[in-house]
Amino acid sequence: MTDRAPLLDVADLSVKLQVGGTELHALEHVSFSLGYGEARGLVGESGSGKSLTLRALLGLLPPNATVTSGRMTFDGAEFDLAGTSRSKRRRLERLRGTGISMIFQEPSVALNPVIPVGEQIVDAVMRRDRMRRAEARDYAIHLMKLVGIHDAENKVDAYEFELSGGLKQRVMIAAAVASKPKLILCDEPTTALDVTVQQQILDVFTDLRDELDAGLLYVTHDLAVVSQLCDSVTVLYSGNVMESSADLRDMFDAPRHPYTEALLRSTPDVDRIGRRLYSIPGSAPSLDDRPRGCPFAPRCEYRHDDCEEARVPDKSTSSGREVHCLHQVQQGVSRVALTKEAR
Numbered sequence: 194m195t196d197r198a199p200l201l202d203v204a205d206l207s208v209k210l211q212v213g214g215t216e217l218h219a220l221e222h223v224s225f226s227l228g229y230g231e232a233r234g235l236v237g238e239s240g241s242g243k244s245l246t247l248r249a250l251l252g253l254l255p256p257n258a259t260v261t262s263g264r265m266t267f268d269g270a271e272f273d274l275a276g277t278s279r280s281k282r283r284r285l286e287r288l289r290g291t292g293i294s295m296i297f298q299e300p301s302v303a304l305n306p307v308i309p310v311g312e313q314i315v316d317a318v319m320r321r322d323r324m325r326r327a328e329a330r331d332y333a334i335h336l337m338k339l340v341g342i343h344d345a346e347n348k349v350d351a352y353e354f355e356l357s358g359g360l361k362q363r364v365m366i367a368a369a370v371a372s373k374p375k376l377i378l379c380d381e382p383t384t385a386l387d388v389t390v391q392q393q394i395l396d397v398f399t400d401l402r403d404e405l406d407a408g409l410l411y412v413t414h415d416l417a418v419v420s421q422l423c424d425s426v427t428v429l430y431s432g433n434v435m436e437s438s439a440d441l442r443d444m445f446d447a448p449r450h451p452y453t454e455a456l457l458r459s460t461p462d463v464d465r466i467g468r469r470l471y472s473i474p475g476s477a478p479s480l481d482d483r484p485r486g487c488p489f490a491p492r493c494e495y496r497h498d499d500c501e502e503a504r505v506p507d508k509s510t511s512s513g514r515e516v517h518c519l520h521q522v523q524q525g526v527s528r529v530a531l532t533k534e535a536r
């Protein structure tokens with residue numbers, strides 16, 4: 194760890210959605226940071242607010258969403274994420290494809306069907322570097338090889354519809370890294386792929402991390418993916434940060450928030466094949482029916498009377514661990530011991 198300021202610092206990000214006549218608070222005071230070259234996992238069940246968080250950082254929210262509070266520092270520059278003024282939006286837009294690239298779950302959404310995929314990588318290269326088109330094409334082929342497209346010389350002229358899902362996702366990754374971004378945002382980039390291809394794509398990310406030294410903010414519901422790829426982790430639930438750790442191992446070895454522990458218990462583990470997988474009882478609250486205190490309280494095995502009522506204080510520590518649970522300190526040790534015995 195160095196004392197260098199983080200590459201990305203997101204503070205107090207809140208987003209509301211207008212649905213029918215109702216205002217829903219989809220994200221509440223979300224904060225996290227990411228160092229240069231660091232990979233942070235942003236994890237949580239479906240609907241926890243992972244995608245909205247990523248989109249808010251790039252000004253790519255749906256039209257019925259508004260950022261009500263939030264500040265971002267990226268590579269030394271400060272951005273006020275709240276509000277919708279055109280100049281604020283433009284500043285964020287300028288980051289896309291230069292400082293920050295995004296990789297989506299479904300590559301077909303991002304790739305243009307009528308332009309050969311190689312051309313799309315070439316365009317991304319040329320947005321960043323002044324070079325001749327032929328040179329940029331060679332570089333695009335190099336990038337395609339880097340992400341594991343072996344016959345890149347042929348595939349460079351292919352159209353998106355001619356490629357398998359795994360190849361399309363590799364092209365997306367090549368296009369995302371072509372502009373030499375300092376930060377890559379990934380929104381479940383392997384979810385739509387079958388398991389073997391998923392693993393190949395994760396291997397690409399692992400190799401790229403060494404090659405590029407870019408920060409990675411990786412959204413997924415899959416803790417196994419996070420443990421393979423990331424250094425640090427932030428756990429979201431119902432639009433709120435539950436627990437965050439600068440050291441992923443620390444959190445996975447000794448989760449302090451009951452939700453983190455429950456997520457870990459419900460993750461398949463090869464050591465536990467044949468045993469029934471734990472599933473978290475109940476379901477996440479709807480956005481218009483969230484408890485005043487901890488949103489996880491109604492499902493929590495360890496809840497106290499005050500959990501649903503009291504606002505959870507920010508229990509940040511200097512070690513980069515943050516746990517939004519009123520009773521986490523006393524419970525942490527016994528809970529972890531309990532889980533280990535149960536295995």
Ligand SMILES: Nc1ncnc2c1ncn2[C@@H]1O[C@H](COP(=O)(O)OP(=O)(O)OP(=O)(O)O)[C@@H](O)[C@H]1O
Binds near residue numbers: 212257414
């Ligand atoms: N445009 C929208 N209008 C209404 N509700 C929305 C909109 N976008 C997101 N939501 C709701 O906001 C919440 C957070 O959505 P988000 O897509 O960020 O979740 P997520 O954690 O990325 O989920 P998933 O893993 O399923 O993609 C969910 O309850 C979702 O239904």
